Amino acid sequence: MAHVSLQNVWKIYPGDVAAVRDFNLEIQDREFTVFVGPSGCGKSTTLRMVAGLEEISRGTISINGRVVNDVPPKDRDIAMVFQNYALYPHMTVYDNMAFALKLRGVGKAEIDQRVHEAAEILEISDYLARRPKELSGGQRQRVAVGRAIVRKPAVFLFDEPLSNLDAKMRVQMRAEISKLHRQLAATMIYVTHDQIEAMTMADRIVVMKDGRIQQVAVPGELYAKPANTFVGGFIGTPPMNFFTGTLRQAEGGGLLFDEGGFTLPVHPSQRERLAPHAGRELVCGLRPEHLEPVADSANPGTLAATVEVVEPTGPETFIHLHTGRHPFIARVAPETRCRPGDKLALAVRTDAAHFFDGENKESIT
């Protein structure tokens, strides 16, 4: 159906604001790609350049091999779903979905068939005669998606489509959009600031910061092998914990990461990679689930810290701790007993530790 290519794409707004910097990406046919990053990192601008709603300052965007830089939005074979739904308030659900087809001169019978087909997929067949104000937020969002489906576009673009829904509806619509992607076997690009949406829906995630791509990877890889501290901290809740320290030779061979308050032996599987960094300042990244409370802090690979806050969530508990130099969070079993002020020993899964260059913050593991 559709392959989308972005090559050396820049967006520079008046006043020299570089919102997107040298963006390079090949999106495969039927792929579900999610652009994720904090507010203002350039996700929407990139999507809007694909849609044709924003001029491309530099670089090339092609859809199915055709450069679309100067092609108007209506001729790009794309459909976009917006955060605010953008429905016509005075039209019925049916007419909202039929409108773009009517403009294109599609025949009445065909329009009828496509609208009913889309309504069925989205389970909104019973609401076709209603107006948007007579629908819930979730139903309105379905209509907005339906309006895109009836056009049978080569590429679907979603700009934070779930942000206006309550938490429960977001979880439900998330699964529905994933299902829809499989059903339609369509190419989709989805923008969100929510890393959970990105992780749960994407075939491939593009993490952005300050207009630049930080990493492109499948969700599992992004979580297991973050390219830098930004990605490590952005993907995962609670986020990855970071400790600055120095790498040094251990007595009797091997390497030690020295935080100042505690030391961690470097796992044998990582020694070779880290050896050239001995003597330098590094950042050690530890996921909250790789810290396990233990009785004894004397073993190598264990750190001791003071409990500051205990947050039970039900299935697991987040313990906020402090080493004296660094705050961090451990994700532990709910039956773990501790209180603010307690000293807690935690065994570190050193094989799962991440190390980053102290200066450029890029991963060296």
Ligand code: ADP
């Ligand atoms: P995101 O979608 O990641 O939140 P945007 O793509 O909306 O980010 O914006 C990226 C950057 O471009 C922001 O710094 C924003 O302020 C700036 N920006 C967006 N639209 C305009 C505009 N029309 N004029 C000037 N700057 C803009």
